[in-house]
Amino acid sequence: KFGKPTIVKVGILPSNVREYDIQTGKFECDFFLTLTSERPMPPMDLIFTNGQAETKEVMADKPTFKMYRYVGTFSSPADLHDYPFDTQELVIEVEDDDNGTDQIELVPDLEHTNLDVGFQVPGWEVAFTNARVFVHNFPDRFDNDDLYYSRYRFTLGLKRFGTSAIFTVF
Numbered sequence: 001k002f003g004k005p006t007i008v009k010v011g012i013l014p015s016n017v018r019e020y021d022i023q024t025g026k027f028e029c030d031f032f033l034t035l036t037s038e039r040p041m042p043p044m045d046l047i048f049t050n051g052q053a054e055t056k057e058v059m060a061d062k063p064t065f066k067m068y069r070y071v072g073t074f075s076s077p078a079d080l081h082d083y084p085f086d087t088q089e090l091v092i093e094v095e096d097d098d099n100g101t102d103q104i105e106l107v108p109d110l111e112h113t114n115l116d117v118g119f120q121v122p123g124w125e126v127a128f129t130n131a132r133v134f135v136h137n138f139p140d141r142f143d144n145d146d147l148y149y150s151r152y153r154f155t156l157g158l159k160r161f162g163t164s165a166i167f168t169v170f
Contacts, residue, residue: 005101005104005105006040006041006103006104006105007037008035008036008041008106008107009034009035009036009037009108009109009112010033010034010035010106010107010109010131010152011033011036011108011109011111011112011113012031012034012092012112012113012154013032013034013112013113013116014029014116014119014154014156015030015031015032015116016030016116016119016121017029017090017156018030020090020121020158022078022088023078024075025075025077025078026073026074026075027073027074027075027076027090028071028072028073029070029071029090029092030070030071031069031092032069032070033068033069033094034067034068034112035065035067036065036112037064037065038064040063041064042099042103042104043098044096044098044099044104045097045098046068046094046095046096046097047094047095047097048072048092048093048094049093049094049151050074050075050091050093051072051073051074051092052073053070053071053072054072055069055070055071055072056068056069056070057070072092074091074092076088076089076090076091086159087127087157087158087159088157088158088159089155089157090155090156090157090158091153091155091156092153092154093151093153093154094106094152094154095136095149095150095152096149096150097149100148100149101135101148101150104150106133106150106151106152107133108132108152109131110131113129113131113154114129115156123160125159125160126157126158127157127158127159128156128157129154129156130154130155131152133150133152134151134153135148135149135150135151136148136149136151
């Protein structure tokens with residue numbers, strides 16, 4: 001319908017993470033999300049597949065550049081195999097609910113994926129950040145139904161401070 005898919009670079013800048021609950025894996029995050037493309041993007045309906053946005057503020061809405069500020073609650077199951085010397089992965093997943101891979105192809109914008117200056121999570125230190133895109137396939141509903149969507153995944157790795165982990169053991 002639109003020719004080749006529009007390539008959309010996705011960047012994210014978390015400002016802070018609050019209320020991280022290791023028992024439930026839930027956390028609240030305040031972040032900026034940017035979408036950049038070389039040609040005009042079709043209308044998009046961004047959804048978070050592992051949480052929900054409580055607030056959305058449109059900072060820029062141009063045909064080839066969009067910037068939003070979100071505050072939302074997300075969920076990532078905790079991995080306690082190495083407790084108390086564990087590293088937890090907090091994930092934010094974004095998908096366009098309207099356009100499949102034949103119309104939009106999301107790619108990570110690593111130049112514009114960072115943590116805000118002074119970013120910290122009380123009791124934890126940042127171990128790593130990672131951004132990647134994969135194709136999510138929905139089950140067929142009828143013959144020749146090909147529901148493939150690009151899904152962007154940002155991962156923030158948090159590890160416990162060493163002294164905190166030692167005191168937990170002893």
